[in-house]
Amino acid sequence: MRKNLWKRVAAAAVCLTVLVVAQAAPFQAADDSYKDEINDLNGKISALKKEQAAIQADIDKAKNDKSKKEKEKKQLQNQVYLAQQEIELLTSRIGTLEGNIAQKESEIKDKQAQIDANYEQFKQRMRAMYLNDDSTVLGVVFGADSYSDFLTRTEMLQRTSAHDKKMIDELLEAKRAIEEALAEIQANKAQVEEDKSDMSAQKANLAVKVQEVAKQEMQLADLQKEFEAQKAQKQKEEKEAQAEIQRIYAENESIGDYVGGDFQWPVTGFRTITSRFGWRFGGSDYHTGIDIAGRNSSGSAIFQQPIRAANAGKVIYASNSYTPGRGYGRYVIIDHGGGMSTLYGHQNSVYVSVGDYVAQGETIGEVGTTGWSTGPHLHFEIRKNGTAVNPANYFNI
CATH class of the missing domain: 2.70.70.10 (Glucose Permease (Domain IIA))
Structure with missing residues (x-):
């Protein structure tokens, strides 16, 4: 009866100290400097969109036939150029996001390996505790020279356990945070890919419009030439x-x-x-x-x-x-x-x-x-x- 009681006490003490030897390195917060670059790219893209809107408004205000066609052609060419710039910015944003995704995937892998290693050592210690003689466990708890020494050892084990528990909680929380960030970035990447596709289509459409305007100018010019000739x-x-x-x-x-x-x-x-x-x-x-x-x-x-x-x-x-x-x-x-x-x-x-x-x-x-x-x-x-x-x-x- 007494022997079983000491086993339970020892097991509890070991559970408190299970991660003492295998502490993982302190978690370093993920580098969020990429967000500044993304914000800068977003600002440039937003500015380009405003410039495109201003150009379109300028086109709409044109009144005279010939000047309208000439102005529309020029402004459409500007829109094509702006579309190309926007695509380049979107491409840069995609590259930045992909690099950050790779970094976070690596961090998740490392943290998961640390957690797995600690958990494996926990299982091995529990198994050793169950198979080994009681003397080892009793030596840990009852090797004290006095009652005061016993209390000191017990408090040390409890504090060590609390520290280790906090450490593993931080690892788990960090892993969750990285996974959430990864999910967010992957969603952003999907949106950027969609934007890039839309911009490519816009660029193609603008190119067609420029060709059409040039063709219309030629038609009107031909009509005028024919009129002037006859x-x-x-x-x-x-x-x-x-x-x-x-x-x-x-x-x-x-x-x-x-x-x-x-x-x-x-x-x-x-x-x-x-x-x-x-x-x-x-x-x-x-x-x-x-x-x-x-x-x-x-x-x-x-x-x-x-x-x-x-x-x-x-x-x-x-x-x-x-x-x-x-x-x-x-x-x-x-x-x-x-x-x-x-x-x-x-x-x-x-x-x-x-x-x-x-x-x-x-x-x-x-x-x-x-x-x-x-x-x-x-x-x-x-x-x-x-x-x-x-x-x-x-x-x-």
């Missing part, structure tokens, strides 16, 4: 085209009151305007509408894209025949009542006929380059009592 003839043809339109309006009374509501943009997803309403070519040609061209956000070209009725109404003109190089080519006029009408020129195909009633948004044809045109686009007009008015007064363009 100025008298083109002015004569334009007068004839306008006279034909006035004849159409004279022969077709408006259907009644205006059908109401706002006008709908005629080519969904395509917002690039290559030539605006009003005087152009140095004041020698008056453009009675706007030319819509370019590509949409997914990169699709406008050619053969569906043209949709800007509002409900009656088709009062639909032409499937045309003379190449002259006028509006294949075009449609829709009367919306109250003297309001819309015209859709240079169509590749016309899907409606005179007398048809169409709903707002209904497809009436597809974009082409028929008539006097140097590239695929939709010439779109809004007229009031037969007189062309600026579509900018009806759309946010």
